[in-house]
Amino acid sequence: MKYSVVTFPGSNCDHDSYYVALKRNNEVNLIWHKDTDLKKPDAVILPGGFSYGDYLRCGIIARFSPVIKEIITFANKGGLVIGICNGFQILTESGLLPGVLMMNRDLKFICSHQFLRVENNQTAFSSSFQDKQVIDFPIAHKEGNYFIGRKGLEDLKENQQIVFRYSSSQGEVSEDYNPNGSIDNIAGIVNKTGNILGLMPHPERNAQDFSGSGDGNILFSSIEKFIAARV
Template identity: 60%
Template sequence: MRVSVITFPGSNCDHDAYQVFSTRGHDTRMVWHKDHDLCSPDLVILPGGFSYGDYLRCGALARFSPVVKEVMAHAAKGGLVMGICNGFQILTECGLLPGTLLMNSSLSFICQHQKVRVETANSPFSKGISPGTVLDIPIAHKEGNYYIDDKGLGSLQDNDQIIFRYCDEFGRMSPDSNPNGSLDNIAGIINKQRNVLGMMPHPERSATDTVPSRDGRRIFEALESLVG
């Protein structure tokens, strides 16, 4: 597949994403945030980092980068978009995904391996993964505390839009297995059209032979089974 990884000023996981996709044999491009051409990708990656220094609110200023208009047009046509960590924050700020990522309930930056449970196989990003499968994918953020109002949460649940939830090693959800205070243990959601995913965990950091967990590969394999 053709993959475009967007670099905002302050992105710091763009090269990790580039390396994972290019190593897996995909035609991968780096696209600067001021560019207007996405290079006709199948998949756009909004990477992790601290775009615009996280000033005002995480992702709030990145939303006005010229390339985001192109990303929104790509998404409107049904193109795949994956926002990881800061990319998830940007997707909520520009309205492609509902809700908001607030400061972690602990007020701390959390960097650790985290168990996440796949909730549904009904998405291009989890196709072929049995619901209930527990993946070990690192998190590294201070603003990952997912919040949405009651009506919005009900809509996410009713429309099978929650793709990943934080859990323990046995797949159980509890306050102890919720690292950041996210509502309903939400770690990743998809839009109603099921082509735009946002997730706080970093699958690109658990996808190569040199790291302890390779579970992030499951997500990339799901995409490959669909797009090639």
């Protein structure tokens, strides 16, 4: 399948995503944020980093890059979009995903391994995971504290939009295992139609032989399985 990875000024995980997708035998194109040709991808990745230096609010300036208009059109036609870390922030600021990512509860940049529990393995991005599987995706962020109003949170739950929650290594979800203060331990969500995923943890940083369990591969494998079945 074909991935397109978007590079904004300040992106720093674009090549990690590119490399993982390539190593998994996919065609991958790097797209500059000023480009308006997405190169006909099956899935678009908005990578991690610090687009525009995180000025004003993380992701808000990138939201006005020319490529975003194309991504909105692509997503509205059912195209798969995945925003990782800063990519998640760009998706919420673009209005493609609900909620907002605020500064971490303890005001610190956190860079560490993090256990997540798979809450919904029925999405295009998670079908290769076992239900309630505990996985290790590293986190590296200061603004990853997911917040949404009460009504929005009810909607997310009702529509099974919560895909990943922060947990213990045993899959226990509680405030004790919440690294950043996210409401309801939310680490990753999809939109209502299930074709846009945003998550703070980095699957692409645990998708190599040398990077540990390699759990990130399961996410990429889900996407590739979904696209193969669709074609």
